[in-house]
Amino acid sequence: MLEVLQYQFMQNALLAGLLAAVACGIVGVYVVVKKVVFISGGIAHASFGGIGLGYLLGINPVLGAMFFTIVSSLGIGLVTRRTRLPEDTAVGILWAMGMALGIIFIGLAPGYAPDLFSYLFGNILTVPFFDLMLMLTLDVVIIALVALLYKEFLYLSFDEEFSTVSGVPTEGLYLLLLCLVALTVVVLIRVVGIILVIALLTIPAALARQFTHSLKKMMLLAILAGVVFTFSGLWVSYVLNLASGATIILVSGLVLFISFGINRLRHRTHEYNRTASTA
């Protein structure tokens, strides 16, 4: 089994999994505690427009997705903050319009788009070297921004109104947070694909939340969970010859459900013991 690790594609896949876990562990925690899961799903799907744009312009589709996703997340952030349109309505519109643009762009692009499927559902085994370097760069940007603005993001997520009163530039930070989500989506596209991104943004953070009430520890735990999920998902997909992105998601979801189940049981025994001791 271990000899497979000698292969370059497998080493790249593990590195991609690690880089993806770092981004989704950190930003996923904000997505979960600030409750911006739906808007993040919208940003992820809209990034398909950028993939299409990449094909049309003949550049790396992931780079196309990066610019397109940042612009669309700023757009959705401003629309929901500055207009009276309800947030979920705005997200629904952006979600579909981004994907529609992607399809039009790909239709206009000359030739055939052979690896389109891998952008939609990910293929961790075929991440090119350039994309690995891009993922590494984006991870560094994400870590630096969160380290610099840790308390600002914490306050924004916990109590936006009080933060505004205390002088935190909440609107700018909110837009920056959406940009971080956009960057994370770009990091994750190659690993699990546009359609499955939202699972890696939520599952590791939701799992970590059960074990700690410190945001920092939650991030570290979520990164660890992400590493375990991508590695074990990759392994299962290799052994059973399944699609890697989908396997990673299913392994993550399964672990989360088991963890929820164990937690429930623990609470029940705890309550049982408490009532037994007071009786």
Add this chain to the structure above:
Amino acid sequence: MTAKELVKLENVWVYHDSIPVLEAINLSIKSNDFLGIIGPNGGGKTTLLKVILGLVKPSRGKVSVLGMPPERGRKYIGYISQFNLFDHDFPISVLDVVLMGRYNKSGLFQRYREEDRKAAIAALKTVEMLDYKDRQVGKLSGGEQQRVFIARALVTNPELLLLDEPTASIDPNMQAEFYELLDKLKENMAIVLVSHDLSAVSIYVNEIACLNHQLFYHGSKEVSAEELEKTYRCPIQLIAHGTVPHRVLREH
């Protein structure tokens, strides 16, 4: 020492969707005030506080906080919102919540210094919550959470404390304790609290104003049944629980 004017509202109007929420509000809050603002739900109480804090821009009229626009003056205000609205699973400790109040002394990219931590510890001592400083705030009881949010508002040494429905989510037996705490705090700062629960408010505050889109403000806490009727748009019976004679509201 003469009382200085902290907040001044002149002919303030606020509209939501062309429906007026606040109409021609004139209000002056001085440094020794302990003002209770009562009125029905939807009468604009929270909006009034948000206007003072600069969170809601009035459509017309002028607001000043210590002679400044509210965006600049609000750093002298401690604000306690309807705190039960926050996510009770949020991963944040009591001490971190209180440190939020020090943000305007620190600022973007800055780390908290020793004096910020000392101020937070002192504020937690004032509200007798120091033992809980490492606990997750959402897991405390309603009354304990409220003390934490008061500590967060006190940590900047504000000149004015604004409280929005402070008793809404605490047990009735905790309310007396809460008002005792306010009684202690009012020596050092002006306090404005809004509530729809007029009986509790009336015992402790010095003055009462009634707000239902318009503000009826008399500079005393004796509110006539007639004025209350104007505020609530229906007949109201005044109930006073106080036993000390001067705390009982006037007979009607």
